[in-house]
Amino acid sequence: MAQSLGLDPSVPPARPARQWKPRAGISAYAALGALLVLVIGNALFTPNFATSSNLWNVLLQVSTVVLTAVGMTLVIATGGIDLSVGSVMAVAGAVAAVLLPRGVMVAVLAALVVATLMGIVNGSLIAGMRVQPIVVTLATLIAGRGLAQVISHEGELVTISDPAFDVLGRGHLGPVPVQVLIALVAVGIAIFLLRATPFGRYVLASGGNAPAARLAGVPVRRTVITVYAMSAFLAGVAGLVVASRLGASDAAKIGLNMELDAIAAVVVGGTALSGGRATIAGSVVGALIMQVIATSFNMLLVPYAWSLALKALIILVAVYLQRPRRV
């Protein structure tokens, strides 16, 4: 799919290509091109796709994936992986639902604090104990899902009815759903952090070559812990959005398999799993590609299962095109 796309000069680059990593620029173009082809193709051939209500719906659905994918991009840029985001979402939703009778502020704050703490635990074990990220976050995935069930009164569905909390998942500012705005803010902050702050440099340096970064005075340990904390915080926000959207905390369902969607978005967007690179805009494009496919397959009544197969193919093609070229 991507080979047929040339570099369209009218398309603004998602990020300027730097001379020391020219391929990052190319893959950003490729992903953006693929997204445009998908959207235009669907607008032409899928009935009712190009309606404003449907397009808003795509953005609404994608906002939680974008939130987790932003955090996942930062984690992957340090050379790590965070499998626990889905479980963290469930925990955040459960904490908020249980504490909501004590006030919205308390519930939201507590949920985000608990989520961030889970991320700090992940990061401390990874950076401090030097356990592989995949194992640590696998353990948090398992334990977190159980914890979410325990918190929501042993696996009950906790219904939520609070007008202020409902705004998160169902409110609008003008035509724009609040959750889309939240995702946009997260994307903006992350791009700013990566590009314009020492922290952003530290993230890329830690992922590129951790020992060298350490010798150069980069606080690798602190950076890694911060990145996992941010990933968990954003997952917590996503969990609150989903709980509010559902009007309930469903500890078994919220965020299930979200880690896969987030990793897929990041990888399709052009961030290499080997670390040292990051393109937040690419991850947003990656998340949109996956969502547009899912939505259009849904509208064309293609069985859900086949959209899974196509998702898998797209991930493979994206990674194959971006694989390191070494002779």
Added chain:
Amino acid sequence: MTTGMLPALRGHFTSSRAVSLLQRGGAVVALVIACIAGSMRYYAFATPENLLNVLRQNSMLGLVALGMTFVILTGGIDLSVGALLAVSGVIAAMLSKHGSLLALAGGIGAATALGVVNGLLITRARIQPFIVTLAMMIAARGAALAVTSEQSIPASPQASALTWLGRGQLGPVPVPVVLFFLAYAVAWVTLRYTRFGRYVYAVGDSEEAARLMGLPADRLVLATYALSGALAGLAGVVLAGRLGAGQPVAGTGWELDAIAAVVVGGTLLTGGQGGAGATIIGVLLLGVIFNLFNLEGTISPWWQWVLRGTFLMGVVIIQGRLQRRARSH
């Protein structure tokens, strides 16, 4: 000066040996403690029925974890095993009206073929194992769901061997348990005494060095993914025989359980260290702990999840510590 270095050298040997013994023996010690505590606390624990039941319940996961062990020994990972298990079970159930042989060959063959695809993508296209098998997991699960229209496929009663694999007994021992021990015995001998086994460790230790030494590293890695697929396929047909149906959602999350069992047993995720003996201990330890949770009866399944995650975390922390101490000496 040489005499001065000797004690240091000796110290290195003894401490690293002790550490590696601890690393390997830790899971055994934990298993023994769990069994002793279990038999002291619950009358029902140390009965043949209960123990055979624990073995039977964990035999299929054990087969999957064995394949995972080979893959992890070469420094890879296979996230697709749960989905391949489902594909195998579904195909076996669909083919069961044509007889057991076709059902078994079709199920295991399909899973093996998909394992080969994993291996080819990893060795030829040079895509990371994590991504390849993640994509395979999504695609194979999708295919299993699509082919069955998300319904469970009943196995035909004509496929008597399929049913026997899942429900049969050899004397007092369930057939899956026999398969489980047989597979581990073969794997143990293979890893320890055959050229293939040596090569697996060599590639896991350093793929580059193995390649420079002239070992067929790519073919070897390919073989481990094929083996992992085949064992997941075997687990799939056993499960289909046991349930009397091929379920497209079977094996969901088993990749995580299998990785946990491998890691708990003491096989390092970085490759090159561990083996079949370690994994069987890991599988049994996790199985016994769950059995004890169930016998206790007051621990809700949700708390069991929390304890499971915490336990896995604790084990890898201790492992990491021991490993670092071994390296620093």
